Amino acid sequence: MPPAANAGPAPALQSYLNIDAIIDAVKKTGARAVHPGYGFLSENAGFVDRLNEEGIIFVGPPASAIRALGDKVESKRIAKQAGLNIIPGFIGEIQDEPHALQVAAEIGYPVMIKASAGGGGKGMRIAWNESELKQEVIMAKAEAMSAFGNDTLLIEKFVEQARHIEFQVVGDHFGHMVYLPERDCSVQRRNQKVIEESPSPFISAEVRAAMGAQAVRLASAVGYNSTGTVEFVVDKHSNFYFLEMNTRLQVEHPVTEAVSGLDLVHLMLAIASNQRLDVTQERAAAINGAAVEARVYAEDPSRNFAPSPGLLKVYREPEGPGIRVDSGVVEGSEISIYYDPMVAKVVTSGATRNQALARMESALDRFVVRGVTTNMPHVRSCIANPDFKAGHYDTSFIPKYYGGPDGLNPLAFPLTEHQQQDMFAAAVFTHVNRARRYDPKYLAGEDDVARLTLSWRDVHGNKLVPLDVVVRLAGLQMVGREGVAAGALEIQLPSRVAYVYSMRQPPGVVGKQAYNTYLRHMMVDGKPITVQVAKFIPRGVIMQYLGAQRELYIESPAAAALSQHMPAKSKASSHRVVRSPMTGTLVEVLVQHGSEVRLGDDLVVIEAMKMRNAIKADREGFVDEVFAKQGDVVSADQPLLKFW
Structure with missing residues (x-):
């Protein structure tokens, strides 16, 4: 095993987002290069600058490309200049709440609020009206600052009944750039991907070629050299619009590796070593079979996907032909409140989409996790859905089939x-x-x-x-x-x-x-x-x-x-008590003794696994007592406050 170094305390701002701490860890281990992974500093141009100053190789694109494309506002300007199709919206930073209201009114609701520096669904919210916009802007700014150290936001039109389709691009230092087969990432919850597959069952060969060409054009415009992902939103008529570019390796990259036969991490390392990309566009775009990825999260779908940290008491991964499981845990590992709740990625591949899906069904059936609640039952149910199997789905898939008060309960x-x-x-x-x-x-x-x-x-x-x-x-x-x-x-x-x-x-x-x-x-x-x-x-x-x-x-x-005649076990009355739906840190307490509360008002805000969650009032009344204070770490079902 290579040497390891402690990057600092668990909160990300003190460790994985702390550039000095990372540089110190690199020096302690004697590493000559840094692969930034999927998040944290992976799209931070300042981090790349520091590595360059220290003579350390960054396995990724140059700082100039990250600045140009990693910022969602600037990337839209560049994309428009490069001739890409752009989603209607304000190409610029949102200054404050009045500015946000003005922009949203001009675009028309619903609108999507996004963290300019972010990804992975962090700092991303949908607002359907003016009232929601005011609340969601506050939440998005706080979430973005916590996850990325930057609370800059942008607003664009939210495209309904859309497919989320992205293209992997790879370029070297000698001007050679190619696109690989697309990934369809339309099955999402909280604007975060849950199931990805390649190729998309929706787009035609002609649309695929046009989207891939636009992806290459954008990356080439900034002299990109590494792997990156250009994301598009596609409407029901196959019209496609540039969404954003992630200037890093994606979580779902194994799907592309499975259908292309190319090792993307190997290509990143080779390009960082100044080697030429010896892959033609024809070879890069070739589709060999099909692949599907399911993300296994430590979360409880029946509680609106609330994080479920804890100890993995039982952890048994499936094995078999065409099955790949990527994880960083073993039986006995702890799922922390401080980081993303992903436990593992299950990737299956086959000669056909049906074979890849059948292998995914078998893998999820045999994947056993106990000790924390996971989304596996929900993902398995999604895979079995007839419309998903037929390829008839979009980003509204989960709300459509699992809506309602009990829709996300496995029972x-x-x-x-x-x-x-x-x-x-x-x-x-x-x-x-x-x-x-x-x-x-x-x-x-x-x-x-x-x-x-x-x-x-x-x-x-x-x-x-x-x-x-x-x-x-x-x-x-x-x-x-x-x-x-x-x-x-x-x-x-x-x-x-x-x-x-x-x-x-x-x-x-x-x-x-x-x-x-x-x-x-x-x-x-x-x-x-x-x-x-x-x-x-x-x-x-x-x-x-x-x-x-x-x-x-x-x-x-x-x-x-x-x-049949035995009475059900009675539960203690707790209708006046508000309990935490998750384990996390109480970052805001918005009420106190005597506060008058209306239905839907925010009571407290809990941060767990890099996401902020507002706990809302399910009744009207007055607050009698508050049991926790800002900064407390609360557990699931812990009483937070009670009404008179």
Whole structure:
């Protein structure tokens, strides 16, 4: 392992955004070059200047290109001069709130507010009216300053029903510049990418060539030499507009590597070493198969994607052909409140889009994380969505399919009736197998029958739906020798008979990661499925299949009948208490004892994982007591204040 050096305290402004601290770390380790990664100082021209002064190589573009293109305001001016299509908006910095209101009124709502120096969704907000604009400008400025040390903003028209499509460009020091296959990054939450794929299932070859040519034209205009990404927004008629350029390597670069066969980090290092880029435009643009990336975040979608820091008690990555997992954690690692909540990137590739998606489904089904809440169930559900599979999606995909009060709760994620019965059959099989291990005589003979009741609770948790189930051993003629040897069962559900047996691992999966105690690999009616035990609960279990979860109870009919009459466990009344939805730092407390509050007013602001989150009032009233103060680190569900 290469030597490591402590860059400073956890807050980014004191460490990873502290140029002196980074330079000191470089000198301590004896490094001759710095690869800046994805964020922090990766697009900071002042950092590049300092490295040049110290005689240290920066693995990236020159400071002049970063200044020109890394600033979103200046990049729009350059793009317009270079003949690129530009989104309507004000090409300049927003001076203050009155200026923001004036610009938005001229452009027309909705508008997008952006941090000029930023990326990754930080300092980015949508305002649909004047009232929202006033609030979002304040939040965006604070978020941008925290993440990038620069609170300059710009405002542009928000394009609805848009696709977010970007092009990787690579250029050397000798004027040779090429574009690579595009990435479609339209599935987003909070303006941050969640799923990316290449090539886009939406654009035509003609549009691809035109967009790629504009990307090269922009980068060439500033003498760019390294990898970079030119981002476009594309409307439903395939009209495309320049969005911004990221003068660094992107998080999602493995997708491009998979379809192009080019190692982008290797190219960055070669170019930084003053080598020529020995790749023709024809070779660079060639598309070989398809690839998909899913970002795994430590966050809780059911709490509006609130960060979920904590300890990774269980961490098991999937393995298999065409599966790549990039991560910087292991079992036992801590997900900190100070940095981005990304845990890992799952990248799958195949000869076709369908094969890449099938491998992604298998990988997410077998990826087990416990100790923190992640977005994996949600991402898995997105991948299974018929419109996503058909390539019919845009940046409104998540709000469209997962909107509403319970839309982001895994217990509400959709399953077809047949898929839900597959899950029920798998749960019954698991229950019966456990009983047979404890009692060898249980369901041991061909004529033995087990009668059970499977009950499942709806998303609101206020009622149980009971189903009568009959179980017996499956015959040779139905499941074959393999099934009989694996203890196959015939499970009679109210509307279907399922034949189920266990597999040690899914077909085509090998290695030590193929099986663990949190997974159940089964053959249901000749189809292999994988379910996860998401959580054990009193008298039952929460099972997960295709990302969707269901709260299940499997009991004897007599026990189930009694359960129907048992009162639900009452919860202490807390309707007057406002609790923190996440772990983070309380950066603003906007109310005090006696404050009058209206519905929707901001109460406090919590910063977690480089994002600022305003906690709003869900009622009108007066504040009785405030339990925390500015600067406190609060945990999820910690009481913050209460109303009279």
